[in-house]
Amino acid sequence: MRSAKAEEAGSGEASPSDLTARARIRDAAINRFAVEGFGASVRAIAADAGVSAGLVMHHFGSKDKLRAECDAHLLATIGRLKRENVAEAAAGHSFFHKFAAVEENAPIVGYVLRSMQDGSALAQDFIGHMVDDAVGYTKDGVAAGVIVPSRDETARARYLTLSSLGALLLEVTLDPPSDPSDLVSIVRGYFTNSYLPMMELFTEGFLTSRRMLDEYLMYVPDPPSGEE
Amino acid sequence: MRSAKAEEAGSGEASPSDLTARARIRDAAINRFAVEGFGASVRAIAADAGVSAGLVMHHFGSKDKLRAECDAHLLATIGRLKRENVAEAAAGHSFFHKFAAVEENAPIVGYVLRSMQDGSALAQDFIGHMVDDAVGYTKDGVAAGVIVPSRDETARARYLTLSSLGALLLEVTLDPPSDPSDLVSIVRGYFTNSYLPMMELFTEGFLTSRRMLDEYLMYVPDPPSGEE
DNA sequence: CACCGTGCTGAACGCGTGGTTAGCATGTTG
């Protein structure tokens, strides 16, 4: 294996031109998948990476394995990003504010959105973590007195997370970006358009009367804490 | 054209077996597309309809035209369903409650969700109408005093609609149904899981302090009424 | 009866796909 192993093991990032072909292929795949979905052909990815299609197979064995490696790589990256920003991700902010704001990570956002679009394991994992995080943040927020308590914190965290991510997904799907930089502007647009109604809803609510909620609470014996 | 024209023009629905082959193909396509997305092969649709793949082309010319006809058919059906239920769709209910509740229309729901998943014109049209409806409903609700007014009703309607539809889309995507009846149970599950947190959020809000909203309002000159 | 239109089929075509493989270029090693 010549010196590839050494290079690869040596560092996480380097200037694009002196990356291992393997890493270059992986990054090209992430970008392609992010931009045009997982229907992207191996040949297109290979072309982006400046190599032949055969080499992709040589390194990864199959398209699925390539994707799996992209998934794993992104999952690790996302975990790192989250850990770096965990302190700043205050409960009051939208849950993935910090995550989505980093512009240099546009391909990651795009890739994750594409994963959601096709419901892959990565998406499930990602959303699962997202919900778990949201549960933690809201719990902290409730304890700190800045967030109103819920009768079912997990259900609320899940509801809010799915709503936010789903709305973003929908927005991006309806108006698909042609390249990653386009994506960040869409994400930004989503936030700027949603921020006011979200804040209004979060602080002023939507209904003037408690009737509908109370009727529901009357009807249902007690809030489930975890089902299914 | 033998008697097909007469049959076809005569009625909208009939018992499945004596439908025109053309209508049978259309319905089969709607079902297939709803269940497995628009990647479904013409051959599979033809098989479902009990005809050959060639006949599909004979009647519709191309897969795209077949899909266009499905779109048109569903758009018309949805319009009719909406008109039928317009009186009952009170503002307080989730906006597409009535629509999603009808079980016999599961294929329609599935088809629309698939459309959202791939961002087709039907989805844009559908969501556009959905937002327009929501604007109307909320306006009525505000006038009636049951909904709190917003600084930007359109933005709120759009936000709420995209959130609801997006969350449902996400839920269905993450846990894809294998047949239409499976779909209705997922939709039901989504509602039952979301209803409490949604009602809580709508009546009790999420944040205990107005600070974040007020800071935003301070920062932004005044609410835009329509941009982009 | 022959003729023909028409709903319809089954085999085929062209193409793009993921995947395979023979072999080239290069550099290390005996």
Added chain:
DNA sequence: CAACATGCTAACCACGCGTTCAGCACGGTG
């Protein structure tokens, strides 16, 4: 130098796709 390992390519294969087309069955019409 010869032998070999290895990153890499070009040509190829099998397959599934949308689509085409020659022709069959059948019913109305002269």
